[in-house]
Amino acid sequence: MSDVRSLDALNDLIAAARGAGETRAVPGEGPRHAAIVFVGEQPGDQEDLQGRPFVGPAGQILDRALGEAGIDRDKVYITNAVKHFKFVRRGKRRIHEKPTAGDVKHDRPWLMKELELVQPRLVVALGATAVQALAGKALPVGKNRGPIRFGAWPGYITVHPSFLLRQADAESKAREYAHLVRDLKRIRELSEQGDDAPVLCRTG
Numbered sequence: 001m002s003d004v005r006s007l008d009a010l011n012d013l014i015a016a017a018r019g020a021g022e023t024r025a026v027p028g029e030g031p032r033h034a035a036i037v038f039v040g041e042q043p044g045d046q047e048d049l050q051g052r053p054f055v056g057p058a059g060q061i062l063d064r065a066l067g068e069a070g071i072d073r074d075k076v077y078i079t080n081a082v083k084h085f086k087f088v089r090r091g092k093r094r095i096h097e098k099p100t101a102g103d104v105k106h107d108r109p110w111l112m113k114e115l116e117l118v119q120p121r122l123v124v125a126l127g128a129t130a131v132q133a134l135a136g137k138a139l140p141v142g143k144n145r146g147p148i149r150f151g152a153w154p155g156y157i158t159v160h161p162s163f164l165l166r167q168a169d170a171e172s173k174a175r176e177y178a179h180l181v182r183d184l185k186r187i188r189e190l191s192e193q194g195d196d197a198p199v200l201c202r203t204g
Contacts, residue, residue: 028079
């Protein structure tokens with residue numbers, strides 16, 4: 001992959017790859033040299049059908065939260081740790097199945113190449129699978145939520161938007177949504193720091 005010089009070339013390679021039973025691989029999207037890269041877990045059903053990241057229910061939550069935090073989705077790069085939708089069939093429905101550590105390891109070179117090409121100021125892990133891919137090990141999201149360093153990259157850990165979908169009641173969803181928006185506002189602030197300004201964070 002050392003000869004891949006552009007996001008277009010990398011995404012062509014990713015899109016050409018096929019997993020077991022998936023209709024397509026879903027590459028990341030966004031401008032090169034975006035200040036922020038958001039990394040999710042894997043494509044869902046709608047992402048697999050449309051070939052774009054974060055266009056399903058979780059993506060709609062993320063879009064709304066980004067808007068409230070003052071972040072323009074068109075100016076950030078959004079991708080996933082695992083590029084294929086992993087699922088089990090129940091009748092006509094395709095039910096999300098959590099990626100394994102092996103899935104994360106298999107697709108990690110693509111993710112690292114994306115970061116190398118984009119050169120963001122801040123890398124955001126949305127959920128535990130993204131944390132594992134970026135840190136190279138499992139870290140609890142709750143205990144590590146906030147600024148962190150992923151190797152050479154200043155980073156930030158927050159929940160995956162799908163976490164909100166799993167909340168039991170409206171009050172819990174509203175509370176967790178407000179927390180996500182607070183995280184995104186902090187992420188925007190960190191990404192707007194000057195090139196020489198340090199991002200204070202733990203090391204993952």
